[in-house]
Amino acid sequence: MLSKQIPLGIYEKALPAGECWLARLRLAKTLGFDFVEMSVDETDARLARLDWSREQRLALVNAVAETGVRVPSMCLSAHRRFPLGSEDDAVRAQGLEIMRKAIQFAQDVGIRVIQLAGYDVYYQQANDETRRRFRDGLKESVDMASRAQVTLAMEIMDYPLMNSISKHWVTLII
Numbered sequence: 001m002l003s004k005q006i007p008l009g010i011y012e013k014a015l016p017a018g019e020c021w022l023a024r025l026r027l028a029k030t031l032g033f034d035f036v037e038m039s040v041d042e043t044d045a046r047l048a049r050l051d052w053s054r055e056q057r058l059a060l061v062n063a064v065a066e067t068g069v070r071v072p073s074m075c076l077s078a079h080r081r082f083p084l085g086s087e088d089d090a091v092r093a094q095g096l097e098i099m100r101k102a103i104q105f106a107q108d109v110g111i112r113v114i115q116l117a118g119y120d121v122y123y124q125q126a127n128d129e130t131r132r133r134f135r136d137g138l139k140e141s142v143d144m145a146s147r148a149q150v151t152l153a154m155e156i157m158d159y160p161l162m163n164s165i166s167k168h169w170v171t172l173i174i
Contacts, residue, residue, distance in 0.1 A: 007034035011075070022063040025071075035070040038111065040102060042081035050101035057108045064110070073113040075155075076102050084137030085120030085130035092133060099141045107148045114145070115153045 010033045015024055028036050040046050052060075064070055082095035102114055120126050120134035138152075145152045 009035035011037045012039045021060045025063050025067040025069040029069045038074045041077045060109050074111050075115045080122040083121040085134030103148045106150045113151045118154050
C-alpha cells in the first residue's frame, strides 16, 4: 500500500451492498484498490453504524489489518436529513449528536477524515438564520473533532453556500 506512488481508493457505495466489511475490503483489494471511503448517509441502516458496539468496531479494525485495505475517510451525508442549520432545535440537536458520534466512531476505528456536505439545510429553504446556525454548528463540530484529532473536510457542493474553496467559511470557524 505505501509502496505505490499514488494509492487508489473507492467509495463504499460503488461496491456491492452489504454489511460485511471483511468481504468488502477483500473485494476492494482484489480490484486493485488501496482504501475504501465509508458512507454514513441519511438512511437508518448507515446511521446505525455510529452506534456499533465495541465488537463491531473491532471487526472493522481487524478487517483493515487482515486485508491491508484502509478506511481512512468517511463521507458523512446524514446531515442532509439532520442539518446543522435547521431552525428546528430538535433536528439540529440530532445533527450535532450525529457529528459527535461520527467523530467518536472515527477515532475508534482509525478514520482520519470526515467529509461533510456543504449544506446549511437540504430539504428546507435556506435563509440567514439557517446559515448562522450552520456556522455555529461547524464551530462546535471543529472543536469536537480537534479534541479527537479527527479532520473535518468540506465537500464542495452545487449550492451557493459552499460552491468554491475560496469561500470565507474557513476564517469563520477557526
